[in-house]
Structure formats: structure tokens, C-alpha cells
Amino acid sequence: MYERKIPEDLDCGINVTMKVLSGKWKPCIIDSIHRGIRRPVELHAAIPAAAPRVINMQLRELEEFGIVTKKVYPDSVPLKVEYYLTPMGESVMPVVTAIDKWGTANKDYVVGVCRAMESVE
Amino acid sequence: MYERKIPEDLDCGINVTMKVLSGKWKPCIIDSIHRGIRRPVELHAAIPAAAPRVINMQLRELEEFGIVTKKVYPDSVPLKVEYYLTPMGESVMPVVTAIDKWGTANKDYVVGVCRAMESVE
DNA sequence: CGGCATCCGGCAAGATACTG
DNA sequence: CAGTATCTTGCCGGATGCCG
Numbered sequence: 687m688y689e690r691k692i693p694e695d696l697d698c699g700i701n702v703t704m705k706v707l708s709g710k711w712k713p714c715i716i717d718s719i720h721r722g723i724r725r726p727v728e729l730h731a732a733i734p735a736a737a738p739r740v741i742n743m744q745l746r747e748l749e750e751f752g753i754v755t756k757k758v759y760p761d762s763v764p765l766k767v768e769y770y771l772t773p774m775g776e777s778v779m780p781v782v783t784a785i786d787k788w789g790t791a792n793k794d795y796v797v798g799v800c801r802a803m804e805s806v807e
Numbered sequence: 808m809y810e811r812k813i814p815e816d817l818d819c820g821i822n823v824t825m826k827v828l829s830g831k832w833k834p835c836i837i838d839s840i841h842r843g844i845r846r847p848v849e850l851h852a853a854i855p856a857a858a859p860r861v862i863n864m865q866l867r868e869l870e871e872f873g874i875v876t877k878k879v880y881p882d883s884v885p886l887k888v889e890y891y892l893t894p895m896g897e898s899v900m901p902v903v904t905a906i907d908k909w910g911t912a913n914k915d916y917v918v919g920v921c922r923a924m925e926s927v928e
Numbered sequence: 929c930g931g932c933a934t935c936c937g938g939c940a941a942g943a944t945a946c947t948g
Numbered sequence: 949c950a951g952t953a954t955c956t957t958g959c960c961g962g963a964t965g966c967c968g
């Protein structure tokens with residue numbers, strides 16, 4: 687669902703959620719924060735494939751939508767920052783959980799299909 | 808969540824689902840088919856913003872993953888085709904439903920945030 | 929460490945036109 | 949109506965480098 691930029695027709699509930707969750711790593715990031723991974727470096731360690739810059743971008747987008755909040759420790763050296771889910775962010779968890787659950791349950795199947803597709807090309 | 812093409816790291820359940828649902832209109836299409844909208848024209852009517860070509864592309868991708876099946880009526884003039892959810896497709900419905908539910912519940916909030924963002928730029 | 933600036937490539941998706 | 953072929957484009961995200 688992470689996808690491309692979203693249908694502007696926000697009448698449909700689906701599109702509304704898409705608008706907020708669209709971004710290659712947003713669901714992963716939300717899930718990670720929910721699990722207690724709060725600092726950008728840690729997020730990058732948890733999701734190595736996502737470049738720090740991208741993580742940062744997506745965090746700010748999520749912040750704009752009130753899904754996460756940023757807490758800065760100004761006196762900390764080196765600089766320390768933490769992200770938390772807001773109540774609104776917590777309310778999206780059922781969506782993220784559903785995504786994770788289906789993916790986990792059907793991982794083998796999907797991987798199988800992917801392999802088959804690759805071997806054809 | 809519809810998003811860009813997905814993390815190849817299919818260890819994470821989230822990425823697995825992303826792999827299957829990524830595409831600007833896939834969740835909408837799945838939801839529509841589930842509601843009994845089966846023909847491409849009807850789907851286009853239901854989702855006017857999605858060009859027929861794109862709907863077709865995404866249908867084929869969903870077909871590759873075994874989420875939908877195509878039924879052709881060869882003797883029908885004009886040509887008639889119908890798409891159905893497979894059992895695997897039905898199993899994704901909880902995800903789609905969760906997406907729709909959250910979006911519907913928070914539509915006003917999200918629209919509000921979007922407006923605020925626009926007026927700033 | 930956190931995060932902004934910049935440059936660039938890829939690819940999904942829009943537009944259009946054409947077959948069966 | 950269903951679907952393909954082309955061409956074009958918007959823009960997300962990857963890569964690097966630098967600053968506080």
C-alpha cells in the first residue's frame with residue numbers, strides 16, 4: 687500500500703489511508719516505533735535498506751499527519767532525538783498489524799510466486 | 808500503502824504484503840471486486856480517476872499473485888470479462904477492510920491536515 | 929547523531945491511438 | 949468492451965557530501 691502518490695479523491699476511505707501511509711517504508715517505520723525503536727539510527731539499523739535520508743523524510747511526513755511526534759534532547763551530545771506514536775498513530779496500528787499478519791502468514795506463498803515470475807523472465 | 812515498488816527483503820511480513828498490494832489502485836480494485844463490481848468498465852466507472860489501462864495492468868498483477876481470477880465469456884458480443892476474488896484474495900480482505908475502516912473514521916481529520924498543508928505552500 | 933542540499937535514475941502511471 | 953503498444957512525465961527514493 688505503500689505506493690505512489692495518492693488519489694486525491696478522499697471520498698473513499700481507502701484513499702484516505704493511502705494518503706497517510708503511502709511511502710515505501712512508512713508501515714515498517716510505524717511498526718518499528720510501536721515496538722520501541724525510537725531513534726533514527728536505530729530505525730536505520732532495523733531497516734538497513736532504507737537510507738537515513740528517506741527515513742527522515744517519511745518521519746516528517748508522518749509527523750505532519752500527526753502520526754508520530756518528535757522529542758528532542760537539546761543538551762545531549764551527540765544530539766539525541768526520539769519519535770513516538772501519537773494517539774492517532776496508535777489508532778493506525780490495527781492497519782499495520784493486519785498488513786504484517788497477512789504477509790507473515792503468506793510469506794512462503796508470495797516468495798514462491800515471485801520466484802516463478804523471475805524464472806520466466 | 809500503495810506505494811512504490813517494494814523492498815525486496817521479504818523477511819518482514821509487512822514487505823510481503825506491500826509486494827502484493829503495492830500499486831496505486833490495488834486496494835480499491837480488490838475492494839470493488841469484493842463488492843461485486845466485476846467488469847473492467849464497471850471498475851473504471853467506480854474509480855473514474857484510474858485509467859482503464861492502469862486498471863488492466865493492476866488486475867494482471869493481482870492475477871499473477873493469485874488474488875483475482877479472470878473469467879472470459881468468449882461468445883459474448885461485445886466481449887465480456889469478469890474478475891473474481893480467489894480464496895487467497897478473500898484472505899486479504901481483512902487488510903483492505905482495516906484500511907478502509909481507518910480512512911473512513913479519520914477522513915475529516917486527514918482532509919483537514921491536507922488543507923492546512925496546502926494553504927501553507 | 930540528526931538532518932538539510934543537491935543531483936540523478938528508474939519506474940509507475942497518464943495520455944493517446946489502434947486491434948479484435 | 950477488453951486489451952495492447954508507444955511515448956511521455958511526474959516524482960519518489962537512492963547516493964553523496966556537508967553542517968550543527
